[in-house]
Amino acid sequence: MSTKPYNRQEDEETSQVNDPMAAYHRLSADTNPHVLSDAELEIILxxxxxxxxxxxxxxxxxxxxxxxxxx
Structure with a gap:
């Protein structure tokens, strides 16, 4: 089985592996994604x-x- 040689073309825009593919939603340090109920808070305390x-x-x-x- 023969394979086609890879010829990199310098004039093409090539993407890098570490290029971001999507923007992810990030929570800030002061954002709590889950608000504890009174019962949960009591158990933790x-x-x-x-x-x-x-x-x-x-x-x-x-x-x-x-x-x-x-x-």
Whole structure:
């Protein structure tokens, strides 16, 4: 099977791989795409308090619990 040799023509406009193909909508740093409900905000705040009080599991503890549950 023969292939046609590629001849680059200097007078043509060639596009580069890194040329932008589309403009993307960007959110500014102060724009929140999701507004939290009161219930969601309450859960997050409660979780932060639990974390600060040391009420959490480490990954090792979770792995041990999972082994117990699955055996």
């Amino acid at each position: 409660r979780s932060k308090e639990e974390y600060e009080q040391g009420e959490y599991y480490t990954q090792e503890e979770v792995n041990k619990l999972m082994k117990q549950w699955l055996s």
